[in-house]
Amino acid sequence: MTDSDEDFTRPKWPRLLSNRFVVVPALLLVLTAGWNAWVVTHDHGIVAGRVLDASGTPVEGAEVKLWVFNFTTFVVKATTTSRPDGSFEFANNPSHNIQVSAEKPGKGRSARVAIRLYFASEDFVLKDPLRLTDGT
Amino acid sequence: MCKERRQGLWVPAFAGTTRGGIPIGGPFMVMAISETAAKRRPNFMGRKSTRKAILIWSFIAPSLLIFLLYRILPLAWNVLLSFEAWSPLKPAVFIGFDNYQEMFFDDEVFWQALWNTLLIIGSAPIGIMIALGLALLVNADIKGRDIYRTMIFLSYPLMTVAVAIIWRWMFDERVGLINYVARGLHLVDKPIPFLNSFAWALPSVIAANIWQMLGFYMIIILTGLQNIPGNLYEAAAIDGAKALHRFMRITLPLLRPSIFLCFVIGMLNSVTSFDLVYVMTAGGPGRATEILVTYIYKLGFTQTRFDYAAAVTVVFFLLLLAVTWTANRLSGGDAGAVERG
Amino acid sequence: MRRYPRWPIHLALLAASFIMLVPFYWVLKTSVSGENIFSYPPNIIPRDPNPFYYVDVWYAIPFARFFLNSVVVSTMTVVANVVLNAMAGYSLTQNFFGKNMVMMLFLSCMMIPFQATIIPAYLITGKLGLLDSYLGLALPMFSTIICIFVFKASFDAVPRSLIDAARIDGLSEWRIIWKIMMPLAKGAIATNVILAFIWSWNNFMWPLISTRSIDMQTLPLGLARFLSYQEDTTGALYAFCIMVLAPSLLLFLLAQKEFVQGLTSGATKG
Numbered sequence: 001m002t003d004s005d006e007d008f009t010r011p012k013w014p015r016l017l018s019n020r021f022v023v024v025p026a027l028l029l030v031l032t033a034g035w036n037a038w039v040v041t042h043d044h045g046i047v048a049g050r051v052l053d054a055s056g057t058p059v060e061g062a063e064v065k066l067w068v069f070n071f072t073t074f075v076v077k078a079t080t081t082s083r084p085d086g087s088f089e090f091a092n093n094p095s096h097n098i099q100v101s102a103e104k105p106g107k108g109r110s111a112r113v114a115i116r117l118y119f120a121s122e123d124f125v126l127k128d129p130l131r132l133t134d135g136t
Numbered sequence: 137m138c139k140e141r142r143q144g145l146w147v148p149a150f151a152g153t154t155r156g157g158i159p160i161g162g163p164f165m166v167m168a169i170s171e172t173a174a175k176r177r178p179n180f181m182g183r184k185s186t187r188k189a190i191l192i193w194s195f196i197a198p199s200l201l202i203f204l205l206y207r208i209l210p211l212a213w214n215v216l217l218s219f220e221a222w223s224p225l226k227p228a229v230f231i232g233f234d235n236y237q238e239m240f241f242d243d244e245v246f247w248q249a250l251w252n253t254l255l256i257i258g259s260a261p262i263g264i265m266i267a268l269g270l271a272l273l274v275n276a277d278i279k280g281r282d283i284y285r286t287m288i289f290l291s292y293p294l295m296t297v298a299v300a301i302i303w304r305w306m307f308d309e310r311v312g313l314i315n316y317v318a319r320g321l322h323l324v325d326k327p328i329p330f331l332n333s334f335a336w337a338l339p340s341v342i343a344a345n346i347w348q349m350l351g352f353y354m355i356i357i358l359t360g361l362q363n364i365p366g367n368l369y370e371a372a373a374i375d376g377a378k379a380l381h382r383f384m385r386i387t388l389p390l391l392r393p394s395i396f397l398c399f400v401i402g403m404l405n406s407v408t409s410f411d412l413v414y415v416m417t418a419g420g421p422g423r424a425t426e427i428l429v430t431y432i433y434k435l436g437f438t439q440t441r442f443d444y445a446a447a448v449t450v451v452f453f454l455l456l457l458a459v460t461w462t463a464n465r466l467s468g469g470d471a472g473a474v475e476r477g
Numbered sequence: 478m479r480r481y482p483r484w485p486i487h488l489a490l491l492a493a494s495f496i497m498l499v500p501f502y503w504v505l506k507t508s509v510s511g512e513n514i515f516s517y518p519p520n521i522i523p524r525d526p527n528p529f530y531y532v533d534v535w536y537a538i539p540f541a542r543f544f545l546n547s548v549v550v551s552t553m554t555v556v557a558n559v560v561l562n563a564m565a566g567y568s569l570t571q572n573f574f575g576k577n578m579v580m581m582l583f584l585s586c587m588m589i590p591f592q593a594t595i596i597p598a599y600l601i602t603g604k605l606g607l608l609d610s611y612l613g614l615a616l617p618m619f620s621t622i623i624c625i626f627v628f629k630a631s632f633d634a635v636p637r638s639l640i641d642a643a644r645i646d647g648l649s650e651w652r653i654i655w656k657i658m659m660p661l662a663k664g665a666i667a668t669n670v671i672l673a674f675i676w677s678w679n680n681f682m683w684p685l686i687s688t689r690s691i692d693m694q695t696l697p698l699g700l701a702r703f704l705s706y707q708e709d710t711t712g713a714l715y716a717f718c719i720m721v722l723a724p725s726l727l728l729f730l731l732a733q734k735e736f737v738q739g740l741t742s743g744a745t746k747g
Contacts, residue, residue, distance in 0.1 A: 024731055096532050116529040120536060191650050192573045199565040199620040200579070206617040207589045208582075210597035217597070270493055276486050286733060287494040290501070293729040293736070295679040297697040298718045301704060302500045305507075305715075313503060350497065352740065359741040408592040411681040415701055429592045436596045437686060445596055453593040460588065 042123050045093035047115070049126030051082045051102045054133050058086025062104035062132065066090050067112065069097040074112075086129070096120045100130065108134040211453065217446035224442070235447035246448060248423045249431040250455075252338060253407055256345075256427065257459060260402040263346040264395060267353030272387075274354065275361045285358070289351030296348065300415035303344035307331050331417055337424040341416055345406050353398045360394030361387070396467035400460055407456065428452045508719045511712030530716035534703075537713060540720070542692060543699035550614045550684075550695060551677040557619040558673040559666060565620065566628025566665075567654050587622045592682065599686050609689050618677050624669045627739060631665035632658050668739030671732050675725060696721050 047066065051059045062082040067074035077095075082088040082102065090100075096117040103109035110130040117124055218235055222228040239246050270288060274281050291299070306313045307330035315327040330340045364387065372382050410429045413419060419426040419434070428448065435445035506512075508530055510523035534540060569580070591598075598617060599608075607613030635658055643653050659666065681697040688694050694702070703717050729736060 020731055024727070096536055097529075116527070116532070118528070118532060188571075188650070189573045192568045192571050193575075195564040195650070195654075196568040196579060199561045199625065200582070202561070202616070202620045203582070203586045203622075205601060206598055207586045207594060209601065210594035211589055213597035213600070214593070270490075273486050273490050273493075276483075278483055278486055278490075284490045284494055286730075288497050289733075289737070290726070290729070291497055293675050293679075293725045294722055295681075295697055295700070295725060297679075297681050297700050298722050299500075301700065301714065301718055302504050306500060306503065313499070347497070347500070355737055356741060404590060408590045410592060411697070414681075415704065432592070433595065433682070433686075436599075442596050442600075449593050449596065453589070456590065456593070457588065 039119050039122075043119065043121040044123055045091055045121035046123045047090040047093050047098065047100065047126075048124070049088060049100065050086045050129035051088060051104075051110070052086055052129045052131050053104075053107050054131060058082075058084070059102075059104055059107055059132060060084045060086065062086075062088075062102045062107070064088045064090075064100060064102045064130070066093065067099040067101070068093075068095045074099055093121055093124075096122070100126070102130040102132060104132055108132040214446040214449045214453075217443050218450045220443055222443045223440070228443075235444050236451075238444065239447055239451065245423055245426065245431060249426045249428045250451075252425060253427045253452075253455070255338060256342060256406045256409075257403050259342045259346075260399055260406060262342075263349055263402060264353050264357075264398045266346070267350050267398065268357055268391075268395070270350070270354045271357040271361055275358060285355070288354055291348050291350065292352045294348070296409070296411035297415050299344060299348050300412045303340070303347070304331065304416045307340045307344075332421050334421060334424045337417055337421060341409075341413055341425050342406070344416065345409055345412055348412075349402055349405060353402065356398050356401075357391060357394050360391050364390045392467055396463055400463050403459055403463070404456070428455070504715045504718055507712050508715040509712070530712040531720065533711070533713045534717045534720060538699055538703055538706075538717075539691065540699070540717075543694060543696045546611070546614075546693060547678055547696040549611055551674050553611060553615040554618045554677040555670050555673045557615070558621065558624060559669055561620045562624040562628050562669055563654060563659060563662075563666075565625045566632055567650075567658060569625065569629045570632045583622050583625065591617070595682065595686055598683075602687055608687055609693050611693070613687050614684055614693070614695070615677070617683060618673070618680065621673065621676075623739075624665075624672060627665050627668055628662065631662040635661050664735065664738065667732060667735035671728065671736050672739045674728065675736075678725060 049064075051062045051064065053059050060082055064080050064082055065076050066078040066080075068077040077093075077098075078090055080088050080090055088102075096119060098115050098117070099112045100115065101110055101112040110132050113126065113128075113130060115124060115126070217228075219230060219232060220228040221231045221234070274285055274288070305311075307315075309315060309327050309329040309332065312327075312330070314330065315324075318324050319327065328336060330336045368386050368390075369382055372386060377385070407427065408429055409427070410433060413425055413427055413430050414433070417425045419430045429452070432445050432448050432452065435441050435448060506520075506523045509526040509528060511530060512520055512523060569576070602608055602613045602616070605613070607616065639657060640653060643657050648656065679697065680695075681701070684695045684698050685701075688698065700717055700721055703714060
C-alpha cells in the first residue's frame with residue numbers, strides 16, 4: 001500500500017522520472033513531436049525524377065504525368081515536361097499514393113511507376129529513372 | 137477473500153479487505169473506543185451529525201444520479217414502454233400485454249434469438265473448462281509463468297470490434313486460417329463456409345468469444361487457486377491421497393466460487409456481446425446468429441419500434457436474472473466461500 | 478516440491494499461447510503485406526513488408542478525428558470515474574442514514590447490463606440534448622459500481638486513527654478524501670483508471686447509438702464503418718485494426734498488475 005519510504009532529504013523526482021507511467025508517455029510525446037516536425041519540414045509536395053530512353057540517354061521534352069489516387073482509380077493531376085538533362089519536377093503533390101509516367105512521341109513511353117509516400121505531399125525523389133521503351 | 141451477504145444475491149469477493157491476513161476488525165475496535173456515541177446512534181442529535189450526513193449524501197449523490205439516470209430509470213421506462221404502443225411522434229397508448237402477445241406467438245425471430253442466446257449461455261462452460269486447465273498449468277511451479285499468463289490474457293483488453301474483424305477473416309471460406317489448418321490436417325476436403333452456413337455460424341461466434349474471454353476466466357480461476365492454502369494439499373498428501381483425489385476433493389470444491397463467478401460473468405458477457413455478433417455476422421446468415429441484444433438493437437434503431445423493443449428487453453433482462461439466480465443457487469449460495477483469518 | 482517433469486507443462490502452455498497469439502501475428506502480417514486477402518495458400522512470412530497501408534488508413538478516413546474523439550471521451554470518463562467513485566467509495570466507509578438502502582441499490586444496479594437500457598438511455602440522452610456530443614458519449618460511463626467497491630475496500634484499509642487525527646486537526650471531509658485517503662489508495666486509483674479507460678475506449682454500442690455525425694464518432698465506430706466501406710480488399714483494414722489495438726495493448730502491458738488486480742476484485746462489467 002505504501003510505496004517509498006518517506007525520506008524527505010532525497011529529491012523525489014529522479015524516482016518519479018524513472019516511473020514507467022512517466023517514461024512511456026514522455027517517449028511517445030517526444031516521438032510524436034519529432035515526427036510532426038519532420039513532416040512539417042518535408043511536405044512541399046515535390047516529386048522529382050529523371051527520364052531516360054532505352055539506351056540510357058536523358059530525354060528532353062518528354063511529357064511526364066502525375067497520377068493521383070482518387071477513391072478507386074488513378075487520375076492525372078498534373079503534367080510537366082522534362083528538362084534538357086532529363087530531369088523533371090512536380091510541386092504541390094497533394095496525395096500519398098501517386099504514380100508517374102513519361103511519354104515522348106518517337107521514343108516510346110515508360111511504365112507507370114507507383115510511388116507510396118509516408119505522408120501526403122512528402123518530398124520524394126525517384127531513385128530509378130523512368131525509362132522510355134517502344135511498344136507498350 | 138471475504139464476502140458480503142445481501143439477501144442471497146451473490147456478490148463477488150473483494151480483495152484487499154484482509155491485507156496480509158490482518159483482519160479488518162482490529163482498527164474498528166480502536167474506532168469504537170475513541171469514537172463518541174453520538175455518531176453511532178441511528179437517530180440524530182445535534183446539527184453536526186446531520187450536517188455530516190448531508191455532506192456524505194452529497195458525496196454519493198453524483199454516482200447515485202448516474203445510476204438512477206442510466207440504469208434504474210431506463211429499466212423502469214422499459215417496463216412501462218413494453219405495455220404501451222408508442223412511436224416518437226404520437227402519444228403513448230396503453231395496450232396491456234399486446235406486445236408480449238406478439239412476441240411470444242407471432243414472432244419467429246424472437247424465438248430464434250432466444251434459442252441462440254440460450255445456446256450461447258450453454259457454451260460458457262466450455263471456455264471455463266479450458267481456462268481451468270490453463271490455470272492449473274500456469275499455477276504449476278515453472279519458470280516464466282507470468283509471461284504465459286500475460287500471453288494468454290492479452291486477448292481480453294482488446295476492442296471487440298477488432299477481434300470480430302480478425303476472426304471474421306480467420307473463419308473466411310477461401311483464405312481463412314481455420315480452413316487452411318483444417319484442410320492441412322485433412323479434416324475436411326472442401327473449405328467450410330463458416331460464417332455463411334446455418335450450422336457453423338453460431339459456433340464460430342462462440343469460438344471467437346471464448347478466445348477473447350479465455351484469459352479472463354484463467355485469471356479469475358488462478359486467483360481462486362492461489363487462495364487455496366497449500367497446507368491442505370500437504371496434509372492430504374501425508375494422509376496418502378493421490379493427485380487425482382486431491383484435485384477432486386480439495387481443488388474443485390474450493391474453486392467453486394471462482395468457477396461460478398466465471399460462469400456468471402461469462403454468461404453476462406456472451407449474452408450481451410453485441411459488438412462481436414454485429415461486426416462478425418450482423419445476425420446472419422438469415423437469423424442464425426441473431427441474439428436478443430442484436431434483435432433489440434435492430435428493432436429499436438433500424439425499425440424504430442421502441443415499444444416492442446422495450447418488451448423484448450424486459451424479457452431479456454428477466455432471462456438474465458433467472459440464469460444468474462440459478463447459477464447462484466447452484467454454487468451453493470453464499471456458503472461456498474473460503475473464510476480466512 | 479514434488480518431482481514431476483516440467484516440460485509437458487511448458488509444451489502445453491506454449492501451445493496455448495501460440496493459439497492465443499496467432500490471430501495477432503496474422504493480422505500484423507497482413508497489415509504490412511496485404512497478402513492472403515484473396516490468395517491461398519497463406520504465407521507464413523510476409524513478402525515485401527511495407528508500412529503504406531497504415532498511411533492509407535490515415536488518409537482514407539478521418540482517423541485523427543476518431544482518435545481525438547476516443548481520447549477525449551475516454552479522458553472525461555476516467556477523470557469523472559476517479560472523482561465520483563472515490564467520493565462514493567468514501568461515503569460507503571462512513572455510517573450514514575440510508576446506507577443499507579444505497580448499498581442494495583448499488584448491488585442491484587450491478588445486475589442491470591448496459592444492453593438492457595439502450596433505448597431509454599438513448600431517449601434520456603436525447604431529452605437532455607446530449608446526443609452527438611462528448612458529454613453524451615461519456616455520461617453513462619461516469620461511474621461504475623465495481624470501481625466504487627474497489628475504492629471502498631482500499632479506504633477501509635486506511636487505519637482509523639489516521640482519519641481521526643485528521644478530523645481532530647480540523648480537516649473537512651472533502652480534504653480528508655483528497656489529502657489523506659487518495660495518496661494511500663494509489664492501487665485503487667490505478668485500477669480505476671485502467672478499467673475505466675479500457676471500457677470507454679472499447680465501447681462500441683453506446684457510440685453507435687448516440688452519435689449521428691461522422692465528426693463525433695469514436696474509433697470502434699470508425700473501424701466498423703471502414704469494414705463496410707472498404708470491405709476487406711486491401712491490407713488497410715487490418716492496418717486499422719492494429720492501429721486501434723495498439724493503445725489498449727500498450728496500456729495493458731504497462732499496467733498489467735493493476736489491471737488484473739482490478740478485475741479480480743469484483744469483476745462484472747459495470
